[in-house]
Amino acid sequence: MHECPTCLLTSEASQDVFRFFWPDQEVRAALSADGPCSFCRDVARYLDPARLLAERDAFFERARRPVFLAYSGGKDSTAALHHLRRDLGVEVVAVLFDNGFIPDVVLEYARSVCDRLDAELVIDREPVGRERLQRGFARRLQVAFRGPRNDVCTVCSKTFLRRFHRMMVERGADSIALGNNFWSHSPHTSGHADPPHMTATWDRVLPGGEVLHNINLPFASRITLARTRAILDEIGFHDAKFTGYTSNCVLSDFQDHVRARDGQRTDWGREYLSLEVSAGYVTRAEALSMLDASRAGPDEALMARIEAALRSARPI
Numbered sequence: 001m002h003e004c005p006t007c008l009l010t011s012e013a014s015q016d017v018f019r020f021f022w023p024d025q026e027v028r029a030a031l032s033a034d035g036p037c038s039f040c041r042d043v044a045r046y047l048d049p050a051r052l053l054a055e056r057d058a059f060f061e062r063a064r065r066p067v068f069l070a071y072s073g074g075k076d077s078t079a080a081l082h083h084l085r086r087d088l089g090v091e092v093v094a095v096l097f098d099n100g101f102i103p104d105v106v107l108e109y110a111r112s113v114c115d116r117l118d119a120e121l122v123i124d125r126e127p128v129g130r131e132r133l134q135r136g137f138a139r140r141l142q143v144a145f146r147g148p149r150n151d152v153c154t155v156c157s158k159t160f161l162r163r164f165h166r167m168m169v170e171r172g173a174d175s176i177a178l179g180n181n182f183w184s185h186s187p188h189t190s191g192h193a194d195p196p197h198m199t200a201t202w203d204r205v206l207p208g209g210e211v212l213h214n215i216n217l218p219f220a221s222r223i224t225l226a227r228t229r230a231i232l233d234e235i236g237f238h239d240a241k242f243t244g245y246t247s248n249c250v251l252s253d254f255q256d257h258v259r260a261r262d263g264q265r266t267d268w269g270r271e272y273l274s275l276e277v278s279a280g281y282v283t284r285a286e287a288l289s290m291l292d293a294s295r296a297g298p299d300e301a302l303m304a305r306i307e308a309a310l311r312s313a314r315p316i
């Protein structure tokens with residue numbers, strides 16, 4: 001077995017993460033005994049920090065105000081919110097989609113952070129409150145959990161994005177900041193080499209013809225986990241500490257739990273962290289210690305509660 005000395009990939013990894021993020025491409029990292037994997041070598045070749053900062057500055061120069069932030073209440077989007085307000089001085093509307101599985105402590109925290117950073121917070125719920133979950137969202141989640149890949153986060157993000165985009169159009173906004181730590185284009189993952197370097201922005205055309213401009217802000221600004229932690233310390237972020245890597249929604253932990261129980265995607269955490277290492281967000285040592293911390297296993301009582309809530313189609 002070969003292990004990349006730069007990221008955490010091994011020659012035995014299923015590389016499901018790459019198929020998940022780039023489903024239309026045949027993205028596979030090659031591992032060898034001598035040096036970094038092909039993925040890490042490509043990132044070293046295509047990542048140009050100065051170019052990313054220039055791309056970011058141009059993005060905010062032309063963005064209509066306010067800029068909308070897809071705000072999960074978790075670590076990365078909280079750091080992005082802080083960066084937008086304190087470093088870039090951008091007027092922000094933060095939208096948090098309450099799918100019924102966001103604990104109250106996260107919602108309360110989101111309110112206090114937005115208050116302190118002087119950002120407008122919209123907590124988006126189904127139109128007639130959480131009860132609507134009984135008919136719509138939870139049913140779709142039940143279907144997702146029965147599916148072969150348990151892609152519950154995909155169901156949620158599709159629902160959220162549709163509502164989020166509609167809200168932006170109604171407000172006359174055209175620019176979205178995301179807390180993503182990855183690139184949007186790179187020649188080695190996009191299947192084409194134009195531009196021949198990594199980028200952090202992309203456009204989405206809505207069915208009505210409106211164009212929404214997106215930026216993966218932490219990636220563009222080269223915000224690392226260490227910087228994120230410093231920001232979170234400064235604003236007194238209290239991590240709700242669910243059992244996996246997320247700090248906002250209990251569903252993603254439940255998803256991991258179900259996958260592990262069903263023998264699916266057990267490499268997911270390691271592969272996902274490998275991407276974050278190669279993107280420069282976490283160091284290899286940090287990623288390894290996060291993997292160790294996650295071995296404690298899930299909170300069984302919480303997992304049982306989520307399962308019961310999903311089965312009866314109600315919020316947790």
Ligand SMILES: [Zn+2]
Pocket residue numbers: 004005006007008009036037038039040041278
């Ligand atoms: Zn690698």
